[in-house]
Amino acid sequence: MPPYDTYKNSGIDWIGTIPEHWSTQKFSYLFSLGRGLAITKQDLTDEGIPCVNYGEIHSKFGFEVSPEVHHLRCVKENYLETSPSSLLSRGDFVFADTSEDIEGSGNFTCLNSDTPTFAGYHTVIARQNEEHNYRYIAYFFDSLEFRNQIRSEVSGIKVFSITQAILKNSKVLLPPIDEQTTIANYLDEKTKEIDELIADKKKLLELYEEEKKTIINQAVTKGINPNATMKDSGIEWLGEIPEHWEVSRMKNVCKVRQGLQIPIEKRHSISLEGSLEYITIRSINNPDNPKEYISNPPENVICHRDDILMARTGATGEPITNVEGVLHNNFFLIDYNRQLVIKEFLFNYLKCSKVKEYLLLVAGTTTIPDLNHSDFYGTPFFEYGIEEQQLIVEYIEIESARINSKIENTQKLIELLTEYRTALISEVVTGKLKVTA
DSSP: OOOOSOEEEOSOTTTOEEETTOEEEEHHHHEEEEEOOOOOGGGOBSSSEEEEOHHHHHHTOSSOBOTTTSOOOEEOTTHHHHOGGGEEOTTOEEEESEESSGGGTTOEEEBOOOSOEEEOTTEEEEEESSOOOHHHHHHHHTSHHHHHHHHTTOEESSSEEOOHHHHHHOEEEEOOHHHHHHHHHHHHHHHHHHHHHHHHHHHHHHHHHHHHHHHHHHHHHHOSOTTOOEEEOSOTTTOEEETTOEEEEGGGTEEEEEOOOOOGGGEESSOOTTEEEEEOHHHHHOTTSOOOEEESOOGGGEEOTTOEEEESBSSTTOEEESOOEEEOTTEEEEEEOTTTOOHHHHHHHHHSHHHHHHHHHHHOSSSSOBOOHHHHHTSEEEEOOHHHHHHHHHHHHHHHHHHHHHHHHHHHHHHHHHHHHHHHHHHHHTTSSOOOO
16 A cells, blocks of 8 residues: 655654644643442442443453453342442543553543443543544554553553553644545454454364374374284273283372462562572463562472472363472372382373373362372373383474474464554554555
């Protein structure tokens, strides 16, 4: 697409020039601001009036929400009488007023429905003072040029606050209304095409991950010789196994040690001499969070990188390795017999979906399954040579590397498509490219 014929200075450093017939307006001239309901999560119900809250803006929706399409929690109908100012109309924008990261600063959604809908907790409502194409405005709000205005002004360390003052002082680029509609229609079409391509690639990633799981499941429970004579294992969920394999139990190849619950007052936020990192489910799942350290821990709750850990509650049955520190009591440390089993084989066996399903079953059907020593020791395993285990491990590594290469290439393609989508929106809503009807 060609550029416009003539340009002028926008007066905004990070935007530069804009088409000569476009205008630059302060957010405060274009919108009246309001606040969402002063409620908490406990006020939300499954029935009543739909309500858009800040968490949903950050995690669930693009820049458009409709109660007919998206599942929204609700509030009681009495809010229609007590808090009418928090009720949205079609085309109203809802900004999250806090974000846990700088990238989420400026996240918003726009109501695309005539169904009565409230803005909920931690939200700022922006209502147009005059008629503009709300979809063009939404694309502009979604652009880096607008987001950078917000990000440069927010404050915070762990939580970033997006105030009404920050929104009011931001600038919006406005083409004539007919151009707004043309731009919105063009971006609707193009972003739909890109989003469909991205969705297809994400489905492909899911298929690749399933292929990896299938390869591991097959290799560790059936072996890798397709011509091997098979026999019934006697265990329903395992089915047939190679004839020369013997069914055993975990108790014959390993022992487990449980970690230790360390009181909060004995944990440190900095690493001191003689201290080790405290390994918890939370620290594993959120490696970027601040770490905790334990000084002079007992030897029996220390793990090393060549150990295998298993979550016994919280993420029950999930094996973990290549970590070093002091175990929380939500973990087992699996002390396996190096003469009978290879670490990588045992790790892959424990990752097998059939084995994980078994461990969850024996751990119990409570809200939080809890795996005990005896249940783990009773888990089926196999007895056969180290040499065959090594062959299986090498096969899994080769096949995983092949699939990981496909995953990496697909992820790069998704990144490129996402970058192209972002760049296209920016180029069009700042007038660098001219869109014609």
